[in-house]
Amino acid sequence: MEMIFTLDNIKETATRFWKIAGDAKVIALHGEMGAGKTTFIHALCDVKGVKDAVTSPTFSIINEYSYTENGIARKIFHIDLYRLKDEEEAIQAGIADCLYSDNICLIEWPEKAPGILPGDSFHAFIKVTDSANRKLGIGHK
Ligand SMILES: Nc1ncnc2c1ncn2[C@@H]1O[C@H](COP(=O)(O)OP(=O)(O)OP(=O)(O)O)[C@@H](O)[C@H]1O
Ligand SMILES: [Mg+2]
Numbered sequence: 848m849e850m851i852f853t854l855d856n857i858k859e860t861a862t863r864f865w866k867i868a869g870d871a872k873v874i875a876l877h878g879e880m881g882a883g884k885t886t887f888i889h890a891l892c893d894v895k896g897v898k899d900a901v902t903s904p905t906f907s908i909i910n911e912y913s914y915t916e917n918g919i920a921r922k923i924f925h926i927d928l929y930r931l932k933d934e935e936e937a938i939q940a941g942i943a944d945c946l947y948s949d950n951i952c953l954i955e956w957p958e959k960a961p962g963i964l965p966g967d968s969f970h971a972f973i974k975v976t977d978s979a980n981r982k983l984g985i986g987h988k
Contacts, residue, residue, distance in 0.1 A: 871969035875957035
């Protein structure tokens with residue numbers, strides 16, 4: 848399935864995305880540099896009601912946000928694997944602990960450590976079509 852979106856309708860797109868992703872906990876967001884992964888994750892977090900600042904975890908590797916769902920406090924991990932070399936570095940950075948913690952994990956540059964992703968991860972692909980439009984492809988890989 849594919850959706851085209853701009854910054855003007857990114858929140859509606861994120862709302863649809865959550866409906867399609869269903870119960871998926873680990874969401875791998877593929878796309879080249881500057882494609883809009885962080886920007887889309889920001890929208891996904893907005894829809895969940897995250898109030899923390901959603902910023903690129905390029906230096907920290909893992910950002911942790913909180914939100915409430917049906918009155919229960921929940922966590923989202925925003926993970927950027929760009930700076931990691933391989934799976935071993937990812938494990939050392941504590942990524943696997945997040946991935947198997949049953950919290951939602953939104954992952955940029957998942958191709959850096961594909962082997963540590965759970966088999967039921969939900970994969971999405973963002974492509975630049977022009978300066979304002981992005982194409983989002985979704986589904987299980
Ligand atoms: N429809 C759109 N969706 C997302 N970003 C868009 C869109 N239109 C324009 N942009 C712009 O494109 C840029 C995307 O940058 P962003 O940091 O989200 O990319 P990224 O994929 O996370 O890059 P990196 O691989 O470096 O982490 C932002 O400046 C954003 O404002
Ligand atoms: Mg980014």
